[in-house]
Amino acid sequence: MTEKRFDGRVAVITGAGRGLGRAYAELLASKGAKVVVNDNGAALAGTGSDAGPAREVVQAIKAAGGEAVACTESVTTREGGQAIVDAAMDSFGRIDVLIHNAGNSLFAPLGEISYEDFRNSLDIHLLGGFHVVQPAFRHMLKANYGRIVLTGSIGGLYTMPNTVQYAVSKSGLIGLSNAVSIEGAEHNIRSNIILPGAVTRMGEGIDTTGFPPMGPEMVAPVVGWLAHEDCDVSGELYISVAGRVARAYFAESEGIYLPDWTIDAVAENIDAIRKGGPQWILPQQTGFADHLARSFEMTKKG
Template structure:
């Protein structure tokens, strides 16, 4: 039996009534966390609302002996995000864990996608993350403790056709994760991203017939660790898909230094510029920005003298 429990902790799970969010909520609840299930019960496109899914999820948690409340506010507005955090404060007096899992889908090619379809997905995934992170971070920083888990995707790293709204949202989440980790370091607040692969409502419209077993229960333990006080990392991204767990990160080639450049010299050097034999990898929460600048300047100076 695990010793990594969440007794006394309060966790907010957006999109927590179904799929991955439900698995996260049930796992943390079973380990002693008090849970706020946030879910407005909308369709996968993000339209409509229904209090039923959140209420049913909360009742299931209560039947299992967990303390839980429902909040049906939408993450898509600043007011909704604030209300979600206030639901935790009103019910339990604090917020220790924020798992932003809420999402929607609107597939369309880049040359035909409407602005409404583009913005709708950003509002839930990316802006929705900020809407709940901003008030959560303020409380976590004051109490000198917090865990944030944001939901990214391999779609934000590599992407696929007809999901420009989703790709932009998930790649943008990387920057938000970095900032929470960097600014939270002095306050005991850690932030990481889960890049999950699971067959849930989000997979509607995709051919999953050749997929291996990919249930949400395979992803939940990774999120559980990222949300736990024993989590030893921050500002990182973890892939969890079909039982495979891996760390994803951004790297760059060492590149080439020249005192001056022309278009032709770029062409001449492109092979060495792209050479992956020598790579630089920096950690955002460990002064990655400063280290990048310092090593870049050092490379220049070594060639100048």
């Protein structure tokens, strides 16, 4: 089997100073990619800054024979996102891969979380994604090529207590990835989401003593595949946790059709609505139109 490499490719990775992002940066660099290591060195809550982590990763990549530059701009603003992408263009003249991994971590009940903490999380995870995706996407359109990997979370699908800001941010990234996938399809631009599970500083406060081995390096190969030119999927979600790799997706029940609904009719048919018939698993690229077409078809049968 031929080794998957990134020779001649340029990758921008946000949140690459530690944990998962660092594992991605070092893996792609070891396979020939030129890497922009973006990290402003913020604390877990997203506050403060420290240029040290990004510079340390760049030094490690160079020591291993790779090419990399550090960028300490923040993803939380449009200007910061543009500057991160500009770092790739200024240093290497192109951007082929964007991996948005930057994030923060905090826990607060829904009824008590401050608006500032809620918004701060959205600014880093969700709006941060848009801030780097849009300028990168523009360059990728001109080049007729691009690979984008956004970092979602099982917490964006199923959620946990005291993480409303995280759940909203991570679920919102699914829509962003879908938009990139649809609008970029004819330009050989693909976008997917990684749902990683790894023991990093982001898990601070969680008892991991009973966990199996699940370091960041176990997730990195999945991200490497999604970022590679041979990746032939787009608009999908991939789980990687403790050696398990799986695809996550949304589905619809078959449902039932009535020409006239009442509240009582919904109550009487709720079991059939929820569980009846086969599951519709619609591909993201045509899912919206397929959803309408299948729904309208039921009116003819009724």
